[in-house]
Every structure is written in C-alpha cells, then in structure tokens.
Amino acid sequence: MRRSEMPGTRAIAAYWKRVFRAAARYASPSLLAAAAVLAITAAALFVKPYIGMADNGDYFRILYSNGIYFNAPDYDSQYFGYFVKNFGIFQYFNESGTMLSSSQSLFVRLALQLNVWFMNDRTFDIRIQAAIYLFLYAAAVYLLVEALTWGAPRKRGYAIAAIAVFIFGDTAYTAYFNSFYGESLMLITALYVLASGLLIYRRRFNDYAMLAVFVVSALLLTTSKQQNAPFGVLIALFGIFLLFARRRRTYRIGAASGLILLLTASIASYVLIPQEFVNINKYHAMTRGVLPDSSDPEQSLKGMGIDQQYALLSGTIYYETYTTIDVNSDMMLTEFYGKFGFGKVLAYYAAHPDQAVRMLNLAAKNAFNARPQAMGNYEKSEGRAFGAQTHFFTLYATLKQSLAPKTFGFVFLWAIVIVGLYMPSFVSAVRFKNRRQSLRLPLLLMMICLGLAGMAVSILGAGDADLAKHEFMFTFVFDLVTFMTIADAILGSLWRNVPFRGEAEHATTAA
Template identity: 65%
Template sequence: MSVVDTKMKQKPKWTVFLRFATPAVLASAGVLAITILALFVPPYIGMADNGDYFRILYSNGLYFNAPDYDSQYLGHFVKSYGIFQYFNENGATLSSSQSMFIRLSMWINQLFSPSVFDIRIQAALFTLLYTGAVYLLIEGLTWKLKAMQGYIIAVIAIFIFGDTAYTAFFNSFFSESIVLTMMIYLFAAVLLLYRNRFNDYVLIGIFLISGLILTTSKQQNAPVGVIIAVMSILLFFVRRQRPFRVLVASSLVCVFAAGIATYALIPQEFVNINKYHAMTRGVMLQSEDPEAALESFGIDKQFSVLNKSIYYEPFTTIDVDSEILQNHFYTQYGFGKIVAFYATHPEQAGKMLDLAAKNAFTIRPPAMGNYEQSAGKAFGAQTNFFSVYSDVKQALAPKTFGFIVIWMIVVIGLYLPSFISAWRNKNIREMLRLPQMLCMIAMGLSGILVSIIGAGDADLSKHEFLFTLAFDIVTFAVVADAIQGSLWNNMSVQKSQTISHSA
C-alpha cells in the first residue's frame, strides 16, 4: 500500500465529504432539489397567464388548446399548449431572446410529443441553467473560504434563490425566468474575475452571452445593455494581452449595441400602450390638476377624462386605437418629455417613486395564481411552499424610495474603501467589486425608472422584477462578504497579483 493511500485512509470521513460537497455544490444541489419538488411533483407550481402569453406564443408555433383557457386567466396555471402542425400565419409581435429558449424546448418536446407542448420541458431547461448560475455565484463568494463560513453562505443562498416566488417563473412564458438566470450568471462572471477563479476568457464569454440574453429578453431591459457596457469598462484593463482586450472591447460594444437595438425594435403598438399608461397611470394619476398637466404637454385638457384608465379596459370613453388619440394625444409627447415633466415637478416625481417603492420588494406578482385548475385550489391561489423569504421580504421591507437611497449609500460606502485601496495599489482586478455593485444597482434602478416613466403604475409589481432581483443579489453578496470579513478589505486576491503580474 502506498504512502498516499495510507494518508487517504487516515483522513476523517468528513474531510472527504468537504472535498466534494463544497458550499457551491451544496447551494446548487439544494436549490435544484427544492425546484424539482415545486415544479415537477404534483401539485405542479407555475404562473397563470395575465394576458401577455399570446405575444410570444403564436409567433413561436404554439397556441392555446384548452377550450376553457380564457376562464383561467390570472387564476390558474396551464401546463399544456398546442403545437402548430402546418403553416403558422402569425408573425413575431416582439423581438426577444425568449424565443430561443421556447424553440429549444419545443425541439426537445417534439422528441416525445409532436402535437402537445408541455411547459415543464422549458422549466427543466431553466432549472438546469439556474442551478449552474447558483453554483458559479456561490463558488465566487466562497472560494478559499473557511468551510463553516462557506456553508453558512450556501444555506442563505438556498433560502433566497430557492424561493418558489422566483422559480415559479420557469413554468411560465414570462421573460422573468430569463432575467433571473442571466442576471446571476452576469454577476457571477465578474465576481469570479475579481476572485481570479477559472479561466478569464471563459468568464468573459459567460459575461457576454448572459449580458446579450438579459438585454434582449424584453423591451424594458434596453437600458440594461448600455448600463452593463458603461459600468464594465474596467474589465478592459484586467489583463494587458491584446487578445483579451479585444475580446472585452468587442463584448462591451456588442452588449451596448444590443441595448440600442432592443429599444429600436419595440413595436409601435407597445409604444402606444406604454405611452397611454405613462400619461393616464403616471402623469395625471399623481397630479392635483390633471387638466393643467395635460396642457403642459400641449394636449387638450378634455383628455383628462382618461385619467386613471387602462389601455385594456373593454369599455372606454375614447377608443384607444382611434385617430383622435393617435393625432392629438400620442403624438404630443414622448418619454423624453415625461422625464422633463417629472424633473420640473419633483413633488409629483417623489410620489411616483414612493409608489414604485411599495412594489419594489415584491417577487411574486399578487395577481397571478400558481396552481392548475385540476389541483382543486381556489382561483388565484398562490403557493406557500418554500416562500418564507419572499413573504418576509414583502412584509418587512420599508416601502419608501428613501430606504432604497439609504441602501445604495450603505452598499457604496461599504465597498469604497477596498476600491480606493486597490486603486492605490494599481490592482485592477481588485477594483472590480465596487463597479460590479454599482452596475447591479443601476440596472435595478433602471427597472424602477423605466416602469414609472414608461408605463406609470401599470402592473408595477411585475415590471420592477429587475430591481427586486438586483436588491437580493447585491444584499446577499454584502452579507456573504460580511460573514467572511472582506467588506473593507480585498481578501480573495493576493496582493502580489497586480496588473503587471496578470499581463
């Protein structure tokens, strides 16, 4: 028997367990197990359709095949859909990276059933991607960390990211499932670059792919591409090699262009819907004098009759698609004018921001049920299975924009000393943490601002998903760094690894 074998036998069994069951493995396995129980074991948990599914379904070759589908809107989750067998005359109503995942899921589904699509195929695909994202996130936060500290962080990760308020989106056609998965990949890629863990070129590849998919997942995310590109410029200086810098520069340009293209490709129909709500559920909603507010845009004050109305109402004072509105209402303002209006009316802007803050910590939209009709649950019933975190967060988080401002200041203040220290030592890799946090915060804020400027208070709890996710990721990272004592100091990268060493 060799000396090595003898030493292996002498090691306690728990050390062998620690070698393979790392905190990252524990966290990802825990999230995977909980998600499987929630989404793939009866009663299945998913998300009811709020009326938006048709935008992405028909153009991708799917259709509603349940005879009573309309009666299940908002109340019940539906897992089966028909697959067009012949010519599909429905063109794309929007451009989204979501189509890529639907098409892939359909291809896998048709290996088993050519005519009926089971949404759980898509859920399985997202679950696997999500498990990988959680693994990379925890690996970046716990690498070279003491075992006990690492396992504490892993348990917290399961508590937050295994919450069914998040994972229920996988059993739906809402793009939030893509936002959830890709945002974690994006954060993990930069975190691992900061830790100098894994291959830098592979991590930049993950950064690029997740950034592109995240930005193009929905029109609301158009500013995300610009934010990622601008806030991640420091990545260019991590290494001096020309191939690396060319790859980073190309990646930033691609993500920036994706943001611009996503905005440019917004269909005019959706522009009108958002503009309608921006005025009726935004500008006029919080104005003490709606008629005067309209006149400041050059709009006839008689349109104040539309105050607080919704575009989709079956019976309206004026047809929302009429030439009257098209020529005398929609054409009189754009989102730039709305921004200028709020800038000159800070009190009204503050009311809208506080209104947004009331919904900024809600993960699960309150309007949509989670169960199939066959489960026998009440219409609109939502699951309580592994949802403690989302319930506590919604109940206890302060519902004012002032709290969000304080949160941002605290996060920046915690990471600023280590950034300054790394800057003085000319260690670019260690400088990545603060810009990474700022990028996530900026993306979260864009979710709030785009929502209230672009659509008022219409469906705020769902539109602000980007912020609530950014809040959780950043806050979780702060807690993890506090556990390992690295808030004020860079502990993960050796001091000798300056830019000259990585060149």
C-alpha cells in the first residue's frame, strides 16, 4: 500500500477505532455502516490522489447526447490508462443524437445541471456525478443493513455492519462512481432492489414506500444498459411473490401495476437496442465465442448457415483498425449478421455442451473480478504508470480475486448451497401460510438468477470480449447474496424465520 494513499495508517486506524466506539453508543449498525462507507468512499473519490476509472472507449455513447464532450487535447492517449475528471460542456446547439436509451442519462443530466448552477457552465467535473451516486449508495447500504439487523442484538448487528463496510466500501466498486460506465447505476440499483424487498419481508418501514423503491430501482437497473433487458423479466417473475405480502387490494393493484410496467420496460429496452450495437455483439459472439473455441470453425459456420470463409474472422474484434473485411459492409450485413441471431448462438451451445462448458468456465475465471485490469484509476498528472490501479481499501476485492475458485462448477455449487440453506424457512413459511415470511428465498433466487443471466448474456452477446466488465452484475450479486447469508448465519436465522424484537406482533401477514 502506497504511503501517498494512506498517510499515518496506524494513527488513522486508531482514530477511527475511537470514533467507532463512541458512535456505537448512539448509532444503529445500519447508520454506522452507511457513514463508514460514505467516509471511506469520499476519501477515495474526493481527496487527492483522486480515484476514478479510465475510459475504455465507451464514454462517447453517453456523453455527447447529454451535452458533454471530450476537451482534453491529449484525451486519446489516455484511453485505458488514466482517469479524466474534467470534460467540456456544449455551449451551443448539440447536433449529437441519442446513441442509446439509458436511465444513466437521468443522472448525467442531473449532475450536469448541478455543475452549471454551482460550479461552472463550461467545464463538467465528474465528481459532481460521483457525489450524487455516493449519497444514493450510502442510503442503499443503510437500508440493506437495516433490513438484516433491525431488532437484532447490537453486538451481532455491529459485526454485520463491519462486514458490510468491508465488502461494499471496497474501492474496486466505488471507483466506478467517477466514471461514465453504467456499472455505477447497476451497483446502486441492485442494492436497492434487494434491500427494499427484504424490508417488505421484515415489515420494516412503510410497505407502499418500499414497494415503490423496489419498482423504481428495478426499472433503473433494467434500463441502465441494453444488456440488462432480461433483468426486468426476471424481477417481474419473482416479484409476483411481493403481491401476496399484503391482502389489501390497493397494495396488490400497485404491486401488479409496477411489475407490468417493469416487464414492459424490459421488452422496450431490448427492442430499442440500436442495430449497430446488435451487430457489434453478434460479431463478438461469433469471433470471440463460437469460432475460437471450436475444433472445426468452418463446420461450425456451415451448421449455422454462414459462409465458411468467415472463419478468417476468428479471434478478431469489431474495432480493429485493419481487418480482412469491412465490418460495416453490405456483404457483412447480408451474409454474416443477417444469417444468425442470439437464439441461434444459444442453440449452437446447446448442441455442443462441451464447448458451452468451456465458455462457462472461461466466464467463471472473470466472474470474481470487480474491476477490469485494463483500466487505470489515477489522473495522468499524478505521475503514476499507465494503467496503474489503486490499492486503497481494496482488500476484499483482492482476496476474492485471489481465493475464489474460478470454475462454473463452484458457481453452480454456491447457488445450490444458498438455496438449500434457505429452503427450510421457506417451506415452514408456506406450510403455516405466512406469505410475508415466504419472500426471503424468492428474493435470493431472483438475485442469483440476475447474476447468472448477466454471465449468460455476456457469453451469448460478446463471447470472451471484455468479460470482467460484462460480468459485473454477477460479481456484485455474489457479494450481495453471500453477505446476506453470512449475516443470517450470525443472527441464527438461516434455517428459520426468527422474529426479532419489535416484530412479534407482525409475525403473520397483515391486511
């Protein structure tokens, strides 16, 4: 760990230890967890050396249509290597059209407006956006820890809060806030989806308010990136269990309306994917997925009705400067892209299970890395090496990357163990017709399916291209579900629904 990043480490540790002890007398575990994540992340993002994420070439998709442009003269030389925090703001007519429909634009435009009001109308400072994200993230951490520790013994609650800070305060996650990647919004909204569902399960706070948080956060998650379109279908499917948390008609109508809206948004997100992005994904699905791992690429293409000469594209990427054929040519559009869809790719893997397993294992190797190794975290002015990454509060991410078994067999076993641990409490709740307490397992299954869907979509949609970033949803879901399991184990509520203090009068479903 560099001294420039952690000055006076021992003194700081001792100081925070005293602060924690004093705060523990008055603050709840959830409040302490949120405050600690807020403080740690603020130190990383807003105190020199500023930590962020370098652009891998994707920023332009969200910037220009929202009135922001690259104004650094040497910006092109900083791709992948350096974090850039300042961008230009269009002063006159912006002729750039919307490249993609994303809920991320709502937050970019809000940050831009605040920047114009309170800082500068010519230069956009990305830290304004990071501040918005951090506030929302800390609130989400508060809700999640509150859902798990409400009414629990204080000492156990503080232990859970400490684990939450260790995992969710990790800079490998929060560095995304100082970037224009959609993963920032995915990180926050996934937290809200699980936290709000668990708060309904625990009957903590107002059910209608938590239902609104669940639906809105699920909508933002589904529409943040086009590859997230399947998420809305999965959340709507498992969200059916929320309908039965209360018997009151107004609640059920509201829940049903929210789930229908979510399903509609999911379909719309898929339909609205620009054809250019569809072609990019198709190209990589074939050249970085099917062909490189095939023992006979020509035969694989023939079986899918594609000319065998396109086997020459195996291993290439869409963005290469010099290629054997123009990837945007009419010939490619009719003889390559037009010959298959993602359904055909899925059918191919189903017919070649050995190849599918190899791709899943390849995906698993990248499924436990929260930050792509290709992108640096420092500004160029800091004088760090090109692509250098921070080590400030990244112990959890480092341990997970080093120790997690990187096979799909482990992923499958993990999912089975989680379901098995929570199944007895679910069966008990169903047996006693306690609809509210039967929510916990469906919520966990929903999150697990979201993670697995993220992994599957990455393989089908882009092969092995940039897997570490494409599988962000799985790595975060893994942490969310594992954290919840550890918390319930500490509280002794894995196999049974334990009514904590203040919950006994609500042990049965209320009208």
